Amino acid sequence: MERWFWRRWQKPRRLPMVIPDPLPLTPITKSENMAPSPTPSPADKEGSVWLDGAGRVHVTNPQGEHGRFAVLSAADADQVTVLVNGRSVVGERVVEESDHIVVRAHMRAPSAQVRVEVSENEMLATLHVAYQRGERRVLQPTVPGPRLVLTTVSFPIDPPRVTVAQVRTELLRAGVISGTVATRELQTFLDRGESGSLVIARGTDPHPGAGSVEWIDDKRLDGSWMVETGAILAHRRPHPARPGTTVTGKTVAAPAIAPGRQMRLGPGVALMTHGTKLVAARSGYVIAQDGIVDVVDAMVIPEVTSAPDPLVLDGDVTVEGHISRRLVIVTGNLVIKGGIREAEVVVGGNVEVKGTVSDAAVFLGYGRYVQKRAEQHVGRIIDGLYDLEVTAEELLKGGGRSRFPLLLQQVIATKFTDILESLDWFKGALTWPHLNWSDALVRSIQELKDRLDQGQIDSMAELVALRTQLEYLEMDRAVEARPMGHRPMPC
Numbered sequence: 001m002e003r004w005f006w007r008r009w010q011k012p013r014r015l016p017m018v019i020p021d022p023l024p025l026t027p028i029t030k031s032e033n034m035a036p037s038p039t040p041s042p043a044d045k046e047g048s049v050w051l052d053g054a055g056r057v058h059v060t061n062p063q064g065e066h067g068r069f070a071v072l073s074a075a076d077a078d079q080v081t082v083l084v085n086g087r088s089v090v091g092e093r094v095v096e097e098s099d100h101i102v103v104r105a106h107m108r109a110p111s112a113q114v115r116v117e118v119s120e121n122e123m124l125a126t127l128h129v130a131y132q133r134g135e136r137r138v139l140q141p142t143v144p145g146p147r148l149v150l151t152t153v154s155f156p157i158d159p160p161r162v163t164v165a166q167v168r169t170e171l172l173r174a175g176v177i178s179g180t181v182a183t184r185e186l187q188t189f190l191d192r193g194e195s196g197s198l199v200i201a202r203g204t205d206p207h208p209g210a211g212s213v214e215w216i217d218d219k220r221l222d223g224s225w226m227v228e229t230g231a232i233l234a235h236r237r238p239h240p241a242r243p244g245t246t247v248t249g250k251t252v253a254a255p256a257i258a259p260g261r262q263m264r265l266g267p268g269v270a271l272m273t274h275g276t277k278l279v280a281a282r283s284g285y286v287i288a289q290d291g292i293v294d295v296v297d298a299m300v301i302p303e304v305t306s307a308p309d310p311l312v313l314d315g316d317v318t319v320e321g322h323i324s325r326r327l328v329i330v331t332g333n334l335v336i337k338g339g340i341r342e343a344e345v346v347v348g349g350n351v352e353v354k355g356t357v358s359d360a361a362v363f364l365g366y367g368r369y370v371q372k373r374a375e376q377h378v379g380r381i382i383d384g385l386y387d388l389e390v391t392a393e394e395l396l397k398g399g400g401r402s403r404f405p406l407l408l409q410q411v412i413a414t415k416f417t418d419i420l421e422s423l424d425w426f427k428g429a430l431t432w433p434h435l436n437w438s439d440a441l442v443r444s445i446q447e448l449k450d451r452l453d454q455g456q457i458d459s460m461a462e463l464v465a466l467r468t469q470l471e472y473l474e475m476d477r478a479v480e481a482r483p484m485g486h487r488p489m490p491c
Contacts, residue, residue: 046070048144049095055139057101057148069094072101073149079137080105080150103139105152110134110159114166116174116200122246123203125176127167127186130195131159162190167200175248176201206244206254212237213278215288227286227295233269233278234293266294285316287332287349296332303338304328314433322355331366331434331481348434348481367481370435374478377422378441378470381448384419385467388412392460408463409455423449434482441478444469 045063049070052058062068072095074082082089083102095101113130134157142148164186171180180186180201189198215234227233244252265271270281280286284295296315303321304311310327317330322338323345331348339355340362348366363369388411395407412419426445430437448466451457457466 046146047096048146049148050142050144051103051139051148051150053141055103055105057095057103058144059095059097059099059101060144061097068146069096070145071095071147073147074103076150078106079152080139082150103150105137105139107137108135108157110157112159112162114162114170116167116170116176118174118176118247122248122250123205123244123252124199125171125174125179125201125247127170127189127198127200129162129190129197131193133157133159161193164190171200177247177249178245179203179247201247203246203252204244206252207239207242208255212239227280227283229280229283231280233280233286233288236271236276236278238275264292266292266296268295269293285333287316304343310428312432316349323360329366329369329432367435367479370429370432370479370481373425374429374441375475377425378473378475378478380422381419382467382470384416384422385463385470388416388419389460389463389467391415392463396460405455405458408457409452412452419452423452435479436482437479438473438477441473441475444473 046067047060047062047070049057049059049072057072059070072082072084072089072093074080074089074091074093077090081104082093084093084095085100111130111132111134113128113132115128115130117126117128119125136155136157137152138155140151140153164183167186167190171177178201181199186198186200189196213234213236216232241254243254246252265278268280268282268284270279271277272279278293280295282295282297284297287294287296299313299315300318300320301313302319304319304323304326306325310329312329312331314331316332316334318335318337320337322341323336323343324341325343327344327346329346333349334345334347334351336345336351336353336355340353340357340360342359344361344363345351346363346366346369351362351364353362388408391411392404392408395404395411423445427449429435430442430445444466448470451462451466457463
């Protein structure tokens with residue numbers, strides 16, 4: 001014991017120090033300054049990750065000191081959802097065995113949309129069908145490896161076909177209960193399996209009250225013929241009105257007379273036997289054209305000679321001789337056994353000239369002629385008033401404010417006769433038969449004529465106001481001709 005203690009605690013002998021020779025200094029590079037990579041030993045093993053056929057992710061951890069963990073890559077988030085420990089992962093993620101990994105491939109469900117559109121007036125219902133294919137994605141299983149990149153394979157899914165029962169349900173939801181198409185037509189449309197539209201229901205249009213006319217002598221309808229009082233002209237077959245129905249089942253009232261189908265009867269025609277017979281109420285000529293039926297007197301005159309004023313004749317007229325150097329207006333039919341020489345003839349019906357026409361103008365259409373002439377004369381008056389305003393300004397500059405109305409009246413009478421001539425034309429035309437004049441035009445023309453004749457325009461403002469009033473008139477509706485003054489009656 002003492003020997004052992006002494007050996008352990010005795011002071012060691014001092015040995016001489018040996019200093020080695022210094023090594024030569026060499027520059028240290030950046031790569032040499034870094035820690036060297038460990039060299040894997042045979043016991044090291046890298047981690048792995050893979051996806052099995054059931055869609056489950058498996059992970060093994062690395063073994064040894066220098067192994068690497070496996071990496072899971074979920075780059076396309078539109079196709080696959082990856083949850084690691086309950087958190088969504090996009091991109092790369094290092095995983096280990098203890099991680100709870102859930103992988104789901106996305107799927108877009110197919111759709112078949114059905115919609116019924118009802119028009120604003122509820123007379124039409126349209127079926128709209130829109131198909132959209134779905135898509136199912138399947139994850140591809142892999143073998144174990146250090147990196148798992150999730151890939152999918154997509155499979156299309158056809159949408160379900162729309163059935164007749166679905167369409168019927170949508171129709172009821174839209175309130176469509178009337179006028180639907182036949183089931184066979186609907187089934188043919190649905191069997192195509194394509195997106196598209198189909199008019200699924202139509203309302204029933206109302207049938208207006210109208211009537212057909214069976215003429216006693218329909219071969220003579222192209223002209224006029226002579227009848228005696230009491231003669232039956234035609235038989236009337238009335239058709240009662242029938243209301244319509246919308247696709248939602250609402251009733252649409254029918255008008256009493258169909259537009260464009262009414263027949264206008266003049267005072268020379270009477271309805272007898274409860275309105276079923278058209279009878280001549282007087283002797284004369286029958287006219288039946290453009291929806292007008294009447295019996296009119298025929299006027300016979302020897303000839304028409306030169307005169308400044310127009311000759312306006314109402315009804316059918318026969319001229320035994322010539323028409324020379326005059327404006328002749330006939331509201332009905334005109335027969336000229338002679339000729340027309342340097343004259344202007346306006347006819348509301350048909351015209352027949354058995355002689356020659358020399359340096360003459362013939363207008364067919366009484367109302368159109370008056371409308372055109374009215375537009376020309378209004379334009380002429382407006383142009384004259386513009387020029388008159390310039391002259392009126394000169395009168396005011398000359399110090400004639402107090403005498404302005406009188407001076408203006410004198411200027412018009414001497415230098416602006418065009419205005420007076422057009423106003424005189426209106427004065428005569430307003431008395432022509434069977435014309436419906438615009439009330440606004442009649443008031444404007446009458447006011448202008450009265451104030452010019454009586455010298456009652458006291459200022460430039462009043463003159464401009466009269467001219468502006470004419471400019472704002474709707475001249476396309478200035479006048480229209482009534483068909484020979486016959487009162488309209490439904491037939």
